[in-house]
Amino acid sequence: MTSAEGVALTRESRSVLIGIADPQLAKRFLAALQRSVEPGAVFIAGTLPHLFEQLKSSSSRVVVFAGDLAEGLPLTEILQEILEVVPLVVLAPQERQTEIATLVAAGNIDFVAQVGDFLPLAASLVERRWRLSEGMEAAVRFPLGEVSPDVAEIFRHEINNPLTGILGNAELVLAHEDRMSVTDIQRLRTIVGLAVRLRETIRRVSHMLQTQPHPLKS
Secondary structure, three states: OOOOOOOOOOOHHHOEEEEOOOHHHHHHHHHHHHHHOOOOOEEEEOOHHHHHHHHHHOOOOEEEEEHHHHOOOOHHHHHHHHHOOOOEEEEEOHHHOHHHHHHHHHOOEEEEEOOOOOHHHHHHHHHHHHHHHHHHHHHOOOOHHHOOOOHHHHHHHHHHHHHHHHHHHHHHHHOOHHHOOHHHHHHHHHHHHHHHHHHHHHHHHHHHHHHOOOOOOO
């Protein structure tokens, strides 16, 4: 499936981007998701370039990524790039779990082995990611009458920019991981994972402050 398919929007917080190369598997997963819960907007990408294109243009709160979409490219690098924007539910053969174990441990990826009747589990994990997203948004809602409209800009520059520096430097150190112990590598990857997670929180808070009606705005 090479084009995005829009499904009736119910709630922005329940939007999902499905990246699966096998069109039959994509349809089966969508059916399992609809049996489990009523989704919001659903977008389906059948190639890796189309997935990243949709990631930029859609408001997806979670990405379902099947390993067949990697097209032989390093899976960890692809997932790290997606994690800069949104959490993931990964569908892949059992043997690939070890490959992305450090990313899973960081907390923003759920791994589902493609063994047996795995689609209901994947659908329930997507729902869990939606609930986490909704809970986080509820926790960070501000009394807008008391918050300046410039707060979103402050979040973006004063917090997100230093965070980008932390991520960049950690990744530069990881480029020399052949000189490091396994423990040190694990700790650095945890830092990267947590920083990505914090950056996503900042992005969502900033977006909320920009898009919600504010009494101080004309």
